[in-house]
Amino acid sequence: KQEVTQIPAALSVPEGENLVLNCSFTDSAIYNLQWFRQDPGKGLTSLLLIQSSQREQTSGRLNASLDKSSGRSTLYIAASQPGDSATYLCAVIIGNEKLTFGTGTRLTIIP
Amino acid sequence: DTGVSQDPRHKITKRGQNVTFRCDPISEHNRLYWYRQTLGQGPEFLTYFQNEAQLEKSRLLSDRFSAERPKGSFSTLEIQRTEQGDSAMYLCASSSNMALGAFFGQGTRLTVV
Numbered sequence: 001k002q003e004v005t006q007i008p009a010a011l012s013v014p015e016g017e018n019l020v021l022n023c024s025f026t027d028s029a030i031y032n033l034q035w036f037r038q039d040p041g042k043g044l045t046s047l048l049l050i051q052s053s054q055r056e057q058t059s060g061r062l063n064a065s066l067d068k069s070s071g072r073s074t075l076y077i078a079a080s081q082p083g084d085s086a087t088y089l090c091a092v093i094i095g096n097e098k099l100t101f102g103t104g105t106r107l108t109i110i111p
Numbered sequence: 112d113t114g115v116s117q118d119p120r121h122k123i124t125k126r127g128q129n130v131t132f133r134c135d136p137i138s139e140h141n142r143l144y145w146y147r148q149t150l151g152q153g154p155e156f157l158t159y160f161q162n163e164a165q166l167e168k169s170r171l172l173s174d175r176f177s178a179e180r181p182k183g184s185f186s187t188l189e190i191q192r193t194e195q196g197d198s199a200m201y202l203c204a205s206s207s208n209m210a211l212g213a214f215f216g217q218g219t220r221l222t223v224v
Contacts, residue, residue, distance in 0.1 A: 032209070
């Protein structure tokens with residue numbers, strides 16, 4: 001059974017700092033991996049999708065990397081802003097079917 | 112807005128009542144997923160459809176839960192005889208191809224009192 005872990009569960013950093021969020025998964029036979037953002041009481045907003053054959057994807061200040069062999073992905077946020085405060089979830093997609101989620105990292109950017 | 116739409120956004124119900132939620136996927140997305148999320152946890156898979164066919168159901172989906180997608184477009188999730196443990200955010204997602212990922216709606220927050 002695929003298990004997805006995100007550490008730390010919560011993170012607070014001063015505005016302007018660069019930061020890295022971590023995601024690990026137990027079964028490397030993933031189809032792809034997707035990072036989401038969730039604001040309190042809201043749904044999920046897709047940030048980045050990395051295909052299993054890719055090593056990284058970039059969108060603006062966000063960069064996600066994938067190392068299938070070690071079962072890890074990271075989400076790098078450059079020059080953090082208070083608006084980046086949210087919960088960040090990673091999900092692996094198995095067999096072109098469904099997503100399995102981690103428990104998320106709650107990020108707070110301190111102005 | 113052509114994103115995934117869920118209705119209602121919030122539902123408060125008394126224990127023992129039945130509730131039904133609706134999800135309208137992105138147009139022409141043939142896959143539709145239901146997830147449940149409790150406070151502080153990641154979303155947990157409940158069930159998914161490809162067109163009108165329900166292809167997989169989680170063991171989380173007790174016999175009080177039923178989902179339909181009658182014409183391969185919108186979907187409904189019904190919970191019968193609600194219990195306080197059913198209180199959660201119910202999320203719907205759709206996809207045309209999981210190589211392109213899934214897209215979520217804003218969710219329906221259920222509170223059972």
